[in-house]
Amino acid sequence: MTYKSFYNEEALKIDFKVNGERPYQQCSISVMDTIADPDITFDAKGISNYYYQYQELAKGVIHGEAGQEKLQGMVAQIKAASKGNKYDCLLGLSGGADSTYMAYLAKNLGLNPLVVHFDYGWNLETAVQNIERVVKKLDFDLYTYVMNWEEFRDLLRSYIKASVLDLDVPADHLIFAALAKVAKQHNIKYLLKGYNIVTEAILPPSWNYNRKFDLRNLKAIHKQFGEKPLNTIPKLGMWQRLYYTHINGLKDVAPLNYVDYNKKQVKEFLSKELGWVDYGGKHCENIFTRFYQGYILPRKFNIDKRKAHLSTLIFSSQITKEEALSEISNPPYDLDIIEMDKEYIAKKLGFTATEFEQMLSQPNRDHKEFGDEVMMEQRVVRILKTFKPIKRLIR
Numbered sequence: 408m409t410y411k412s413f414y415n416e417e418a419l420k421i422d423f424k425v426n427g428e429r430p431y432q433q434c435s436i437s438v439m440d441t442i443a444d445p446d447i448t449f450d451a452k453g454i455s456n457y458y459y460q461y462q463e464l465a466k467g468v469i470h471g472e473a474g475q476e477k478l479q480g481m482v483a484q485i486k487a488a489s490k491g492n493k494y495d496c497l498l499g500l501s502g503g504a505d506s507t508y509m510a511y512l513a514k515n516l517g518l519n520p521l522v523v524h525f526d527y528g529w530n531l532e533t534a535v536q537n538i539e540r541v542v543k544k545l546d547f548d549l550y551t552y553v554m555n556w557e558e559f560r561d562l563l564r565s566y567i568k569a570s571v572l573d574l575d576v577p578a579d580h581l582i583f584a585a586l587a588k589v590a591k592q593h594n595i596k597y598l599l600k601g602y603n604i605v606t607e608a609i610l611p612p613s614w615n616y617n618r619k620f621d622l623r624n625l626k627a628i629h630k631q632f633g634e635k636p637l638n639t640i641p642k643l644g645m646w647q648r649l650y651y652t653h654i655n656g657l658k659d660v661a662p663l664n665y666v667d668y669n670k671k672q673v674k675e676f677l678s679k680e681l682g683w684v685d686y687g688g689k690h691c692e693n694i695f696t697r698f699y700q701g702y703i704l705p706r707k708f709n710i711d712k713r714k715a716h717l718s719t720l721i722f723s724s725q726i727t728k729e730e731a732l733s734e735i736s737n738p739p740y741d742l743d744i745i746e747m748d749k750e751y752i753a754k755k756l757g758f759t760a761t762e763f764e765q766m767l768s769q770p771n772r773d774h775k776e777f778g779d780e781v782m783m784e785q786r787v788v789r790i791l792k793t794f795k796p797i798k799r800l801i802r
Contacts, residue, residue: 434458437609437718438731442709444611457609457715461722464608467664474665481660482516488596488656494521494548496597497590499582500541501525502534502692505601505663507541507683508673512662513599514545520599522547523589525582527554528755533684534692540682552585555639562625562640563695564756565632570772572708573616574699580619584641587651596656603663605723606670609715614704616774618781620648627777645780645787669725687740698748701739707767711735 433440435453448456469477489495498513498520500506513520524538542549562577586598618624622644629637643651651657677683691697704710717731738745753763 434718436728437721438714438728438735439609439718440714443711443714444613446611446613457718458722461604461608461719464604465723468604469665470667474667477665478516478662481662481665482518485518485597485660492594494519494593494595496520496599497586497593497595498522498547498599499525499586499601500538500549502530502537502541503601503686504670504674504677504683505603505606507537507677507681508668509599509601509663510541510545510547511677511681512666514547516662518599520547521589521593521595522549523586524549524551525554525578525585526551527559527578527581528556529693529695531686531692531694533686537683537692544681550589552589554581554585558635558637558640560756561633561635562629562637564634564758565629567756567758567766568632569628569777570766570769571616571628571774571777572614572771573619573774574703575696576616576619576625576774578696580622580625580643581640583620584643584647587643587647587655587657588641590657591651591655596658598657598659600659600661601663602661603668605664605668605725606716606719609719609722611715614710614712614715618774618779620644621779622647623780623783624774624777628774631777645784649787670720671725691740694748695752697740698745698752702745702749703767705739708771711739713739 429441429445431441432447432449432453434447434449434455434457436458437455439447439455439457441447485496495518496513498506498510500510500522501524510520510522522542538549559577559581563574566574566577590596590598616624620643622642625642626637674683674685678685686692686697691701700712704712713735717726717734720726721728721731749763750760753760756763758766
């Protein structure tokens with residue numbers, strides 16, 4: 408297999424002209440283009456809308472003394488809400504650079520989080536070792552939440568059979584549902600997120616399903632294509648979200664937006680100080696996510712997520728456009744490993760090689776075809792707003 412056999416950028420550029428669509432154009436600053444997002448817009452200088460979106464979001468990034476003040480205020484709120492508890496916050500640790508540095512920062516800020524790792528069958532051994540090494544070094548308690556593999560596998564198989572875009576939904580939905588469940592069990596009110604604007608701000612809306620916690624949509628896909636009941640895996644639909652956020656009072660915070668966060672420097676620091684080992688790409692600590700983002704998205708949906716990730720780094724002055732162009736000219740990761748991942752994932756999910764190939768080749772479908780909770784949410788909000796005590800909670 409060659410890179411061009413599943414993602415031929417030059418052929419896609421020609422298709423724009425042959426099919427009478429808008430001509431191919433790339434942002435003059437970043438690597439976002441009309442292939443990455445057909446709805447992208449450009450100003451007279453050829454600068455895309457994503458540059459301006461980043462500038463707005465970047466207003467939430469605060470460094471220096473002001474950032475330290477923000478962090479100290481955040482720590483004070485967390486500690487005040489956790490009096491009498493063993494743990495003052497919760498931290499989901501994937502083993503990636505962002506969550507690992509978030510763990511380091513929590514230690515540096517004097518916080519004592521319960522570190523939660525999710526085992527849903529796709530961890531690289533390197534990721535497991537990174538997590539164990541980091542938790543031991545920082546002297547944090549680690550709780551590994553093991554998903555019911557048979558149920559999770561059936562749910563993921565359902566999404567692949569449905570031929571929908573966002574195959575991260577099953578994991579994302581279950582992980583955040585599990586986090587909320589663990590927080591309730593330990594009376595924890597704050598969740599530390601590794602999200603940060605300077606490396607993750609840019610993502611076209613069409614690249615994922617923006618209702619990842621829509622339980623009706625998830626159940627509908629599973630009902631049509633699944634084979635096993637989902638009895639034990641955690642769920643995070645509308646009613647659960649209302650409970651966890653408004654009754655249990657769970658809040659999430661993103662401390663990395665208040666420090667000088669440089670991806671390259673962070674990785675070097677983690678390697679030197681904590682013995683952390685790099686995986687060679689974003690989210691590559693997970694075998695399925697690595698294959699999904701590095702093969703399924705570009706081949707089936709013409710989406711190369713590196714364009715958004717690298718463009719964000721360009722906007723935050725962490726890399727140059729030339730460096731980004733050089734990176735996206737190569738495969739997302741080693742082609743031989745892609746082939747091994749494909750064979751391994753098909754077998755682990757219970758597909759033959761032929762069945763898996765057929766699944767990846769069938770026409771794409773929209774998540775919305777399976778229904779959602781939107782109308783129900785709107786009705787519930789209207790009803791709740793009639794009760795004054797509740798009205799204050801849902802503003």
